[in-house]
Amino acid sequence: MNDIFKDREYIEIVKDILDNEEFNKIKDIEHHGISRYEHSLKVSYRAYKIAKKHNLNYVEVARGGLLHDFFLSDEERTTKDRIVSTFVHPKKALKKSKEIFEVSNLEADIIRSHMFPVNLKVPRYKESWLVNMVDKTVGSSEFSMKLGYRFSYAANFGLLVLFNFIK
Numbered sequence: 325m326n327d328i329f330k331d332r333e334y335i336e337i338v339k340d341i342l343d344n345e346e347f348n349k350i351k352d353i354e355h356h357g358i359s360r361y362e363h364s365l366k367v368s369y370r371a372y373k374i375a376k377k378h379n380l381n382y383v384e385v386a387r388g389g390l391l392h393d394f395f396l397s398d399e400e401r402t403t404k405d406r407i408v409s410t411f412v413h414p415k416k417a418l419k420k421s422k423e424i425f426e427v428s429n430l431e432a433d434i435i436r437s438h439m440f441p442v443n444l445k446v447p448r449y450k451e452s453w454l455v456n457m458v459d460k461t462v463g464s465s466e467f468s469m470k471l472g473y474r475f476s477y478a479a480n481f482g483l484l485v486l487f488n489f490i491k
């Protein structure tokens with residue numbers, strides 16, 4: 325995480341978001357065993373680095389990636405509420421982002437489609453696909469660290485079932 329704050333160009337791109345009082349409220353919301361803020365920062369920065377390397381619109385990737393999970397929620401949500409949120413939070417994040425920041429069409433697509441294929445909003449741009457994939461990778465890593473060996477056992481069991489089914 326410290327490397328992120330040492331990258332002056334990246335910080336300059338997202339400074340207004342990072343300095344925003346409302347955005348900083350997501351520091352207190354748990355997400356995959358860390359804060360939603362930390363998760364969003366990781367997704368944004370990793371996607372930014374890849375986008376920059378591949379001559380994509382890294383500015384809007386950085387901003388859209390940072391805002392992809394920008395919505396406020398009650399920590400006391402029920403399991404049902406958390407499951408429902410999986411499907412509806414991209415709309416909430418886009419609405420919240422537009423209330424506070426100027427959001428481009430590309431950034432809006434990044435935010436709205438980051439949960440594809442869980443929700444059915446297909447990404448329209450390469451940059452949206454990139455953030456989608458980075459979010460899945462970062463989220464899976466965070467989730468597996470949160471669950472530790474239990475995730476590993478479940479994944480191995482799932483693979484065993486799948487391989488036996490394929491035979």
